[in-house]
Amino acid sequence: MLDMALFMSNATRLKTVLEQGPFLQYYTTLLTLSLLLQVVISLLLVVIAKLNLNEVEHQWRLNQLNNAATTLVFITVVINIFITVLGAHKTDSVAARTFSNPI
Template sequence: FETLVFHDNGHLSPCFSRQVSQSLGLSRAPLNMNHYANKKSAAESMLDVALLMANASQLKAVLGQGPQNTMYTSLITLISLSLCLQVLVGILLIFTVKWNLNDEQKHLRLNILENITTGCIFIIVVINVFITAFGVQRPNAGV
């Protein structure tokens, strides 16, 4: 980087500002929607994997407790439904990344796909609120 140069008005020199913007990936170039969508889908996929792992752990805990748990059937059903929807969202995200957003003929399909994905994610969140409310207690060892 160049030396910081402050002008009388308190602004940085344009050269330095441009270098900082470029190094941070900030520029005045038009937004590449395909690149943006891929980043967004990757972030959603990472969150989906984290929730998938949490639900798998909850399923293991419920199965470990056995049918004596008063909410056993409800929890198994909700966790299984959440896991299935998460797999579906993962598949939908793969298709979203695969298609080129810059192709206007695919905009309607991608919009529908994105709306379905968002709806599924909302349902997953609601299901997981109920899973948390019903409570997955881990068995106490030695009690």
């Protein structure tokens, strides 16, 4: 359930970044890192779910994969914090966006 909460939080942050558009200072970096980490975490969780924990030869591998997934989840949370801190705030009007980032 925690992974679903992280996924929903990440989706909300990505939506905010996409709404800001390429005028956001770290647009490409935030978009790439967020999407890449979310895909890697999802793949890790699928692999972890497929392996049998009861088999002794899989336990070491599952422990390593679990540690990697936990680390990537932490990094994703930190990136979401940076998205919020770096000014990717949701704006409802196009006028507010163009006023703060004139082109």
